[in-house]
Amino acid sequence: MSEPLPIAAELARANEELREQLEEAQDLIHAIRTGAVDALAVQGAEGPRIFTLQGADQSYRTLIEQMSEGALLLAEDATVLYCNASLAELLHCPLAEVMGRNFDEFVPPGFGKTWAALMDRGWAGKSRGELPLQTQTGALLPFSVSMNVLEFNETPALAVIVTDLSAQREITAIRAQVAEQNALLDRKNEELKREEAARQAGERAAAEASRVLEGIPQIAWTATPQGINSYLNRRWFDYIGRENAVGSDQGWTAHLHPDDRPAARQQWVECLASGEPYEVEYRFRNRAGDYRWMLGRAQPSRNAQGAIMQWIGTCTDIHEQKLALQRIDQAQHQLRDNNAQLTRANVDLDNFIYTASHDLKAPISNIEGLLDALLLELPAATAQSAEISPLLDLMQDSVNRFKRTIEHLTEVSRLQKEHGSYVAPVDLAAVIHDVRLDLEPVIQGTGARLEVDVQATPVVLFSEKNLRSVVFNLLSNALKYRAPTRPPHVRLRTWAEAGHTVLEVRDNGLGLEAAYLDRLFGMFQRFHDHVEGSGIGLYMVKKMVENAGGRITVTSELGTGSVFFVYFVHQ
Amino acid sequence: MQKLACVLLVDDDATANYLNQLLLKRLGVAEQVLVALNGQEALDLLHVHCQTPFATCPALVLLDVKMPVMDGFAFLEAYEELPAAQRQAITVVMLTTSLHPRDVERVQQLKIGGFFNKPLNREKVDEILKTHFGRQLPEA
Structure with missing residues (x-):
């Protein structure tokens, strides 16, 4: 082998190098990732x-x-x-x-x-x-x-x-919050300032009020707009007997009469709510332990903005007036009771008159019948004898008078039931003329002179029948009670007054003493026994006039004559 | 004048009854005069006397107003309940003293032969006879 094989050391170094690179890359990736x-x-x-x-x-x-x-x-x-x-x-x-x-x-x-x-x-x-x-x-x-x-x-x-x-x-929100908070603080501050100013004004007003209120003769007080007593003047403390006390008295209600508390409280609460003036009558116990009536009044005192700053009130002693009023009230009650009683008595009297006139009729007509029967049974000689005849005549006479009285009573009772009878304009001159004709025999017989002047008020509002009766009674009385020494002179005249037509009947007759005048119009009153009369005429006249809303008065002088004034109501 | 068979007087006043009886007797008005002291007695008498056709049933009743037990008004109410045949034969005339105004109105509404103020006398009896019985008292 020409190329030498890598040696193991080299391989190991290369391997180490690669491993380091890998670790480095892994570290980098890790670093990047983190x-x-x-x-x-x-x-x-x-x-x-x-x-x-x-x-x-x-x-x-x-x-x-x-x-x-x-x-x-x-x-x-x-x-x-x-x-x-x-x-x-x-x-x-x-x-x-x-x-x-x-x-x-x-x-x-x-x-x-x-x-x-x-x-x-x-x-x-x-x-x-x-x-x-x-x-x-x-x-x-x-x-x-x-x-x-x-x-x-x-x-x-x-x-x-x-x-x-x-x-x-968030910051914006916080800023807004801060701004809001600041604004709130500002407002609070303003409010405090205003309150302080108001308080000072209130204090000044209260001080000023106190000076004024100390001077007045009534009990005077002030209260907060909430109704709490803030001041009472010296008169109050004098009244309740607390010496040298000043300022307010939260216990004032303890002196108020228990019966007056609910109403006073109720009104006070209403006035506080409405701002209306307060007025109440109540009783306060004084130092002696007696309750006296007071008139309590209070007015709200307002600031320039119209808000109620305080209430200023007084208590005025009205005890005497109150008692006087109560007495008057009592007297009025008594008067009403008396009036009711009198009205009942009058009704009873009316009924009595009716019943009497009615029940007396039967026995008197029986007596008359028996008298007739007796006359028929008696032998004529006996009836006409000097002893019996006057007896029979007197009996008949008595029966007749009895019957007349009953008739008068019946008339009276009829009149008493006549309230609100028909009223119409009546020609007064015509009525006087008719009455004059009825009385002509008496006028002729006594040589009486009549003067009539009713032109001022030719018409009178009255029941015609009753007007005739009034004129007849007054005129016939004037002739009946004439003075024996002079011929009768009767003058009738009328005139108008506020609300009334007045008829005057003036005579020159016997006249009456003043002491008798108020009994003149009473029932069955007779003052002259020489003259035939029932004593019912003037009573009837008065009744008729008064039933129609009018009145009658009289003036008289003994030996000179009498004057009657009849007041008829206009319209 | 032919007398009425029977007249009934109804009044609690014995004297008035006595005088009226005397008057009727003197005027020769009735064969028989019956007397009752109140409305109830009068009703009882009518029952007795008007039962049979031959009985002496009153042709005329003179009736007072104010009476105890049963007054004139109550009597008339009860009388209305009687059989019509009986009632047709009877004339009722009321005798009054002065009347209370409310009674006047009441009397005027009644179905009766008339009413007169007391006391009864010859003229009133004559008028009753003329009006209801077509008779006349002989001249006195």
């Missing part, structure tokens, strides 16, 4: 070829590796030729798995167009934009991406810097 050494994985026809970054400045590499932004180089088909550890970290993906991968895989669906546009512009020169990337965990994170095209080993590559925006977003 990111310890920068390398480029370039896809070639025979599979990926690994290039370490040779010639690149160590300091740049350190810079790139140190920076917190992600940095990568993309081949034209978007294969990651290189990336730094930060990018791997940002994408939550091991470095070795990022390199050599198509970066499109990190672009979330829906952002493909954005990414493509960025890439297009980047390959054209440079581009910048924002988009979210999908990390290995699937979460989307916002990123800012800037691209620059550059030559790398005579191959164009796209240098991409990826900045995590979530941190920036």
Whole structure:
């Protein structure tokens, strides 16, 4: 053998050399995989070829590796030729798995167009934009991406810097939070300042109010807008007997009468809610332990903005007035009771008059019948004898008078049931004329002179029948009670007054003493026994006039004459 | 004048009954005068006297208004319940004292032969006879 066989040592050295190379390559691959050494994985026809970054400045590499932004180089088909550890970290993906991968895989669906546009512009020169990337965990994170095209080993590559925006977003959020917090603090400060100003204004107002309120003669107080007592003047403490006390008294309600508490409380609560003035009557216990009625009043005091700053109130002692009112009230009750009783008594009286007139009729007509029967039974000689005849006449006379009285009673009871009888305009002159005709025999017999002047009010509103009765009674009385020494002179005239037509009947007759006048219109009152009369006429006149809403008065002088005034209601 | 067979006086006032009996007797108005002191007694008498056709059933009833036990109004109500044949033969005339206004209205609505104020006298009896029985008292 001409060629010498390699010797075993040489073989072993070559083998050792190859083993070292293999180890070196394995170390390199490991280093590349772990990111310890920068390398480029370039896809070639025979599979990926690994290039370490040779010639690149160590300091740049350190810079790139140190920076917190992600940095990568993309081949034209978007294969990651290189990336730094930060990018791997940002994408939550091991470095070795990022390199050599198509970066499109990190672009979330829906952002493909954005990414493509960025890439297009980047390959054209440079581009910048924002988009979210999908990390290995699937979460989307916002990123800012800037691209620059550059030559790398005579191959164009796209240098991409990826900045995590979530941190920036957080900062923005924090800034906003800080700004908000600051604004809140500012507002709080403003509020505190305002509150302080209001408090000072309130204190000044309260102090001023206190000075004023100490001076007034009533119990005076103030309360907060919430209704809490903030001040009571000296009068209060004098009233309850607490010497030398000043300021507020939270225990004031203890002096309020238990019966008055609910209503006072209720109204106070309502006024606090509505801002309406407060007014209540209640009783407070004084130092002696007696309750006295007070009028409590309060008004809200408002600031320029219209908000209630405090309530200012007074308690005025109205004890005497209140008791007086209660007495008046009681008296009125008593009066009403009396009135009701009188009304009942009147009704009873009406019924009594009716019943009496009714029930007396039967026995008197029996007596009359028996008297007739007796007359028929008696022998004529006996009946006409001097002893019996006057007896029979007197009996008949008594029966007749009894019957007349009953008739009058019946008339009275009829009149009492006549309230609200029909009223119409009546020609007064015509009525007087008719009555005059009825009384003509008396007028002739007594030589009476009548003067009538009713032209001022020719028409009177009254029941015609009753008006005739009124005129008849007054005129016949004037003639009946004439003075024996002079012929009767009767004057009738009328005039209008506020709300009334007045009929005056003036005579020159006997007249009456003033003491009798108020009994003149009573039932069955007779003052002159020489004259035939039932004592019912003037009672009837008064009743008729009053039933129609009018009234009758009289003036009289003994020996000179009487004047009757009848007031008829207008309309 | 032909007398009425029977007249019934209904009144709680014995004196009034006595006087009316006396009057009717003197005027020769009735063969028989019956007296009842209230409405119930009057009804009882009508039952007794109007049962048979030959009985002395009153042709005229003079009725007072105010009576105890059964008053004039109550009597008339009960009377309405009697057989029509009995009622047709009887004339009821009410005698009253002055009437309470509400009673006047009530009396006017009643189906009776009329009403007169007390006391009964010759003129009133004559008017009743003329109106309801076509008779007249002889001149006094």
